[in-house]
Amino acid sequence: MPEYTAVPMSATLAADEALARRRRAGERVLPMASGEIGLPVLPALRDRLAAAADENAYGPVPGSEALRTAAAGYWARRGLAVDPGLVVAGPGSKPLLFALLLALGGDVVVPVPSWVSYAAHARLAGARPLPVPIRPGEGGVPDPERLREAVTAARAAGRDPRTVVVTVPDNPTGTVASPGTLRRLAAAARELDLVIVSDEIYGDLYFDTPAPAGSPARHAPERTVVTTGLTKNLAVGGWRTGVARLPDSDTGRALHTRLVSVASQIWSSPPAPVQAAAAYAFGEPPEITERIAAGRRLHGAVARAVAGRFTAAGALLAPVRATCYLYPDFEPLRDRLARTHGVEGGEDLARFLGERHGIGVLPAGAFGEQGQLLRIRAATSRLYGDSDAQRTAALQAPDPLALPWIRQAVEWVGDALSDLTGARPHPHRHSTAPARQF
């Protein structure tokens, strides 16, 4: 008898809507709560969607052959060749992740910290999330040793974990698990007979190397599902498109049947015009590749500049290598923050930055961490401008930080942190500056 499963509103989407309300009320806000990519659609990609506007048939549940073939090519170019028959497209990678948990059954290991929706997905699927901490600096992947212990203990207690979800590169920490950790994770999953669901939506936002970030699918190909989409690399989150790559194994083929059945009952098929545009994008013609590279450069430059402000303020921060997220830890400043501002945990930090400085960030508690930790997640992907003209200029700039609106946003963060740490305690510094709203 199912009681209603209480899941919270997605913290990122809730924070975004709260910021939008404040903005409409005339307040100046710096939106760093959600990782929505504040960039316009590449015109060539937009034109593909427009050209497909008369496509009104459902088509196959797992997506068109053109889209699945293009997605298979995208993965093949990243060392993960796959039969298009094992690709399943959906209206976003979020619904695919949820449907995968429904199709897999059993309980689900989630990293701590991890993206706001994995635990909610597990609960909505009738499962219980089994939290396992990451190794320091290697977010998104549960520490393989602690994974072994937790799964063994859970099974001894009568629970039935069958899946471990990982994020490579990681949201919220912006870090990337090392090949060694991925290898050990894969070995542990094999030993424990767990399916790995690897969310690789940030796979193209890995800054310093042309090589892709690692994937557990290299180490445990028979049991790893990979998901991705065009939300981060091409900024079309609002279009809702994602793809899953199922393993070429008996496990993968059985899961394919069940996943397609679940998809047929929940969403029928991905939106047809979006499928046509997504097939073009996953095909990666030169203009798409260039645009993805430009986004990567911009995200890297701005994330690192903002990271500099956090470390200058005395927060701990892992080296910035991927995504558009910073996950600073203010633990070294605990005494001072408590004394000067009564800030004693992640919620206090987020409230201080939000109410006093109009900067929206999320407390670490939104990602499954304990409330007393002085950690927040700050997303830098919406600091690129107020208009499409500014955002396009940011994409094209050799040095985005030389653009006044971006420099101003970085300073806004720096000033707020100075106020927080007492280095320069005057709030509302920006209140007399020209109104700037995102």
Next chain:
Amino acid sequence: MPEYTAVPMSATLAADEALARRRRAGERVLPMASGEIGLPVLPALRDRLAAAADENAYGPVPGSEALRTAAAGYWARRGLAVDPGLVVAGPGSKPLLFALLLALGGDVVVPVPSWVSYAAHARLAGARPLPVPIRPGEGGVPDPERLREAVTAARAAGRDPRTVVVTVPDNPTGTVASPGTLRRLAAAARELDLVIVSDEIYGDLYFDTPAPAGSPARHAPERTVVTTGLTKNLAVGGWRTGVARLPDSDTGRALHTRLVSVASQIWSSPPAPVQAAAAYAFGEPPEITERIAAGRRLHGAVARAVAGRFTAAGALLAPVRATCYLYPDFEPLRDRLARTHGVEGGEDLARFLGERHGIGVLPAGAFGEQGQLLRIRAATSRLYGDSDAQRTAALQAPDPLALPWIRQAVEWVGDALSDLTGARPHPHRHSTAPARQF
């Protein structure tokens, strides 16, 4: 500990894909298994989607204010005024129906027969469907007296039914519950404290009267959720767009909070470019109203012509008043069908028509009925032509049955039924006719 919940692939989508495979293999098939509307997109509507192709932001989880306001206007014009704040848009009414069951919790009463996905949704939400038969000729609404008995017995047995799903007008029977039945259903739901989820996706396909079909929301406004979309009236199923109208009551407002949370975790927001087009469509400017009316006339004319072939063959059929579905019952021919063709149930009937005549229909078992019943569902919405030119001509024709391709499709059904009933037993009559494929 959740075992994997085995749900079948959506029977309509599975049958469609099987027919598509046969067609690709060069076979001639008449696709009457799914109710996909085989008509092109209205050009003005297509243009709205194309013009919104650069909309790439998520926007609010329940959909844009423009879309929710337009949907509220659509309902107001049908006597169901609602605050746009109680409207929730999603990527199809199917995901909304599923999310509603997740948000409501408890077990779910479903009519017998009913659409293939309600029972699957209940199971995926961790609930059990509680089947209650309809009154003859009033499909989509469980017989109110039997609803009382079933819910009372289920509660006595420790189960917790909280919701009853209804379909007005109905799929699969193509019938419309009478106002009296809707009133008694509403009274029973109030007495039993059940929420009514009323799927009104066929609300604009009610043939003979300008008045809308009834809705339980008129009789139990405090507890009725209404869902609809643009899949049937404007033939854009592949776009994936739907809306839910929540009751203006404490129940409705609490449900709204939970539904939006579930939506935020499963699909984030409906596809943004589709939202823009849907806002235009729900606004119902004259060209949209005319197109909906033309579709209604075409569906009515063709459904009735095909119905005539079923009744001429000796099947029982309720008067055709809405949708694009026929639900003939061959019980009067049971002895003859068993003797001449070994046909003893719905599956046998569907197999006979499919394998011997290339006509795809679904057995009543797909809708929760017992296998030995000699009932099938035949959808007539894809008999309008092989090309957009033919389909547009069908929409515009004063007498669609005068068009050769539609007449031929109706004759194809008639000939197959003649073969079935022995009136003219030669199969493959069409095998020498010019190839015609849908």
